[in-house]
Amino acid sequence: xxxxxxxxxxxxxxxxxxxxxxxxxxxxxxxxxxxxxxxxxxxxxxxxxxxxxxxxxxxxxxxxxxxxxxxxxxxxxxxxxxxxxxxxxxxxxxxxxxxxxxxxxxxxxxxxxxxxxxxxxxxxxxxxxxxxxxxxxxxxxxxxxxxxxxxxxxxxxxxxxxxxxxxxxxxxxxxxxxxxxxxxxxxxxxxxxxxxxxxxxxxxxxxxxxxxxxxxxxxxxxxxxxxxxxxxxxxxxxxxxxxxxxxxxxxxxxxxxxxxxxxxxxxxxxxxxxxxxxxxxxx
Amino acid sequence: xxxxxxxxxxxxxxxxxxxxxxxxxxxxxxxxxxxxxxxxxxxxxxxxxxxxxxxxxxxxxxxxxxxxxxxxxxxxxxxxxxxxxxxxxxxxxxxxxxxxxxxxxxxxxxxxxxxxxxxxxxxxxxxxxxxxxxxxxxxxxxxxxxxxxxxxxxxxxxxxxxxxxxxxxxxxxxxxxxxxxxxxxxxxxxxxxxxxxxxxxxxxxxxxxxxxxxxxxxxxxxxxxxxxxxxxxxxxxxxxxxxxxxxxxxxxxxxxxxxxxxxxxxxxxxxxxxxxxxxxxxx
DNA sequence: GGATAAGTTGTAATTAAATTACAACTTACT
DNA sequence: AGTAAGTTGTAATTTAATTACAACTTATCC
Numbered sequence: 159x160x161x162x163x164x165x166x167x168x169x170x171x172x173x174x175x176x177x178x179x180x181x182x183x184x185x186x187x188x189x190x191x192x193x194x195x196x197x198x199x200x201x202x203x204x205x206x207x208x209x210x211x212x213x214x215x216x217x218x219x220x221x222x223x224x225x226x227x228x229x230x231x232x233x234x235x236x237x238x239x240x241x242x243x244x245x246x247x248x249x250x251x252x253x254x255x256x257x258x259x260x261x262x263x264x265x266x267x268x269x270x271x272x273x274x275x276x277x278x279x280x281x282x283x284x285x286x287x288x289x290x291x292x293x294x295x296x297x298x299x300x301x302x303x304x305x306x307x308x309x310x311x312x313x314x315x316x317x318x319x320x321x322x323x324x325x326x327x328x329x330x331x332x333x334x335x336x337x338x339x340x341x342x343x344x345x346x347x348x349x350x351x352x353x354x355x356x357x358x359x360x361x362x363x364x365x366x367x368x369x370x371x372x373x374x375x376x377x378x379x380x381x382x383x384x385x386x387x388x389x390x391x392x393x394x395x396x397x398x399x400x401x402x403x404x405x406x407x408x409x410x411x412x413x414x415x416x417x418x419x420x421x422x423x424x425x426x427x428x429x430x431x432x433x434x435x436x437x438x439x440x441x
Numbered sequence: 442x443x444x445x446x447x448x449x450x451x452x453x454x455x456x457x458x459x460x461x462x463x464x465x466x467x468x469x470x471x472x473x474x475x476x477x478x479x480x481x482x483x484x485x486x487x488x489x490x491x492x493x494x495x496x497x498x499x500x501x502x503x504x505x506x507x508x509x510x511x512x513x514x515x516x517x518x519x520x521x522x523x524x525x526x527x528x529x530x531x532x533x534x535x536x537x538x539x540x541x542x543x544x545x546x547x548x549x550x551x552x553x554x555x556x557x558x559x560x561x562x563x564x565x566x567x568x569x570x571x572x573x574x575x576x577x578x579x580x581x582x583x584x585x586x587x588x589x590x591x592x593x594x595x596x597x598x599x600x601x602x603x604x605x606x607x608x609x610x611x612x613x614x615x616x617x618x619x620x621x622x623x624x625x626x627x628x629x630x631x632x633x634x635x636x637x638x639x640x641x642x643x644x645x646x647x648x649x650x651x652x653x654x655x656x657x658x659x660x661x662x663x664x665x666x667x668x669x670x671x672x673x674x675x676x677x678x679x680x681x682x683x684x685x686x687x688x689x690x691x692x693x694x695x696x697x698x699x700x701x702x703x704x705x706x707x708x709x710x711x712x713x714x715x716x717x718x719x720x721x722x723x724x
Numbered sequence: 725g726g727a728t729a730a731g732t733t734g735t736a737a738t739t740a741a742a743t744t745a746c747a748a749c750t751t752a753c754t
Numbered sequence: 755a756g757t758a759a760g761t762t763g764t765a766a767t768t769t770a771a772t773t774a775c776a777a778c779t780t781a782t783c784c
Contacts, residue, residue, distance in 0.1 A: 173732060191509055195771060205734045210772065221771065222505060222741095226474055229512045249560040249694060256690050257551040261544050268540040277532040296589050303582035303681070395689045398586070399682055406678045407539050411532060456761060478742060488763045493743065504742065505770090 160231040161224070162187065164216055172215070178202045179212045183228070191229045195221045256395070263385045263396030264403060270384040271404070279379055280411035282362050286336035288314040292324045292352055293340035296394045300340050300366075300401045307409040311416070321348045328352045331361035338364045342397045344371025353377055366401055443514040444507070445470065447499055455498075461485040462495045466511070474512045478504045539678070546668045546679030547686060553667040554687070562662055563694035565645050569619035571597040575607045575635055576623035579677045583623050583649075583684045590692040594699070604631045611635045614644035621647045625680045627654025636660055649684055 165180050172180055182202040183190050190198060199206045213224035247255065283289060289308055293301035298319035305317035318324045331337060337356040341349050344367035353363045353376035365377035374380045383400045448463050455463055465485040466473045473481060482489045496507035530538065566572060572591055576584035581602035588600035601607045614620060620639040624632050627650035636646050636659035648660035657663045666683045 175733065192506075194769085196769095206770095207735090207772075208733065211733090222508075223475070225505075226508060226512045229509045230515070245697070247697065249556045249563070252693050252697065253554065253556055253559060253690050254551065256693055257547055257686060260686050260689070261547050264540055264544050264547075268537070271536065273532045273536055276536060280532070296586065299582045299586035299589060302585055303579065306579050306582060395686075399685055402682055402685070403540060403543050403678075406543070407536050410535050410539055414528070414530065414535060458762065477740085479740095489741090490743075490764090491762065494762090 161216060161218070161227040162231040168216070172212075175202075175204045175208045176212045176215065178204055179209055187228060187231075191225050260396050260399050263400055267383045267385050267400040267403070271381070275379060275381055276404075276407060276411065279364050279381060279408055280415055282336055282364065282379065283308075283408060283412055284415045285334070286313070286362075287334035288316070288331075288336070290327055290331070290335070290337045290356075291315070291317040291340065292319075292327075292337065292349065294319060294321070294346055294349060296398055297340040297342060297401070300398060300405065301338075303402060304338065304340075304405045304409075307405060308412070311409075311412060321352070324348075324352045325355065328355040328361070329359060331356050331359045333360040335359075335361040336364060337361045338366060339373060339377065340366045340401060341371075341373050342368065342394050342401070344368040344373035346373070349373055350376055366404060444499060444501075444510040445514045451499070455495075458485075458487040458491045459495045459498065461487055462492055470511060470515055474508050474515070543679050543682050546683055550666045550668050550683040550686070554664070558662060558664055559687075559690060559694065562647050562664060562691060563698055565619055565647065565662065566591075566691060566695055567698045568617070569596070569645075570617035571599070571614075571619070573610055573614070573618070573620045573639075574598070574600040574623065575602075575610075575620065575632065577602060577604070577629055577632055579681055580623040580625060580684070583681060583688065584621070586685060587621065587623075587688045587692075590688060591695070594692075594695060604635070607631075607635045608638065611638040611644070612642060614639050614642045616643040618642075618644040619647060620644050621649060622656060622660065623649045623684060624654075624656050625651065625677050625684070627651040627656035629656070632656055633659055649687060 162184070165184060169177065169180060179198070179202045182198065193201070195206050195209050199209045202209065210221055213221050216224065216227075218224040218227055291301035291304040291308075293299075301317050301319065305315055308315040316327060318327055328337065335356075337353070339349050339353045344365070350373050353365065353373060356363050357376060357378065362379070363377045365373050365380045367373045367377075367380065367382065369380060369382035369384070374382070381404060383397070383404060385397045385400045445467070448467060452460065452463060462481070462485045465481065476484070478489050478492050482492045485492070493504055496504050499507065499510075501507040501510055574584035574587040574591075576582075584600050584602065588598055591598040599610060601610060611620065618639075620636070622632050622636045627648070633656050636648065636656060639646050640659060640661070645662070646660045648656050648663045650656045650660075650663065650665065652663060652665035652667070657665070664687060666680065666687060668680045668683045
């Protein structure tokens, strides 16, 4: 809980002098964080130790520590809030809101993601004989993107957004193959089937999906991203961005695990693109 | 500007010892705000006055004031500094860094994007007879995603990641058609050709690309996202996320412009997916 | 209603932390 | 090589915060 709220909540348990301190702080919090204990004591018309005791009562280590907490409480006023787009929003409004809710979603994802599972997923991927990315609908483009990334690593990688091809690919998989199934809800029937088939054929199945979903149950490893999505819009937006970032993380982990020499290879891939591009100096 | 960003930005203007201080603070900002100047000096292996001078250089009144600012930066919506992934980063480190640099990129994009152009692009899209999304390589998955979004609007929309198909499509375009070309660098030759061809056939060409690039020159409307990308990694990561968010914004603007009735249509599309999914209550 | 104990507050002493002044050193330029 | 500008550290000083303790207030019990 943040300190400001805490002060308000525990205002009853304060003594007379402590209450004076609380009042002064609540009245000018911004001033408080730039004051010394002496200045604040004077403002509240109490002694310095009283202020100090007040701070300790709020479970801080002392006055400087209290100021730190207070500063954070004040800064927290405007974090990236998942503000919904509304009917009469103009371009500025909806642009800002979408940026902010995407950032809020990434922030949430960052806090929820399980590093341990990421590490294991990277493990599995680095040792894969072949990597397949499967997704349907909106998740197909995430799979597509993942393929583009891992392809640069010179690893056998495929990506299908066609259930027939996915099924054939899953049936043909074997031990050492890794299948990554991407689905925000984790309730897409066809994809659950694919995951099950791949598992039956001894492939390792990584699910980029909701924890505790039917798809998750079919997977060897579940990378879940708990992203609060604005369901009013009926389109996966923030959740899909979080999935992409997760792919970025896996790809990064992959390159780091493979070591320096390997990364020189990446440069080659990038350099090979040069022929298809205008040089920077050209314009 | 927040202190953390400030440190990263002015890292060049620091002296050797100040740099040591900066490194320690960036590595453990949370620890820093609970340390004394002596502890921090020891960690950075410099003297206490050096730390103090470092604080002043960042326009703070001294060490305690610096800690206050730092605390606010950390609590604030934007502790998102574009920190580069390094050789010996563990999973926690690179996961955090990628999330943060993506968020930093979005923050930058939000500030740079031109609302006016977005508004005009939405205008153009709502009036389009047909919308085409073209991208190659990493941008192909962005185009793919855009198609998925706009398809739900019941608008004629196509997406090609094959230059032959793109070319044929561009040649067949006519007035009222809108072609969206996606390229981070804006220097992909083939895509520039496509844009030129589409223009010659009276289509409106929207470029999601770098301002002032060869591709931008071929477009009717340029939506540029100035995203500082970590080029060391040789993979488009943050830039592509920003592109996706831009697509989200265009799609949102589109639905808002079309009005309430239209949005009921979206629900239909969403409901139609239900048959292919497990119900929530099923598990 | 007074005595005592528990709790509250302030003064003064102490300790800890941060800052300043200055000297030594390093670097870059003549 | 010499000098000036800039950088860094040591030691002294100042400032701020905390502690110890005493005075006072309030509540409780006989």
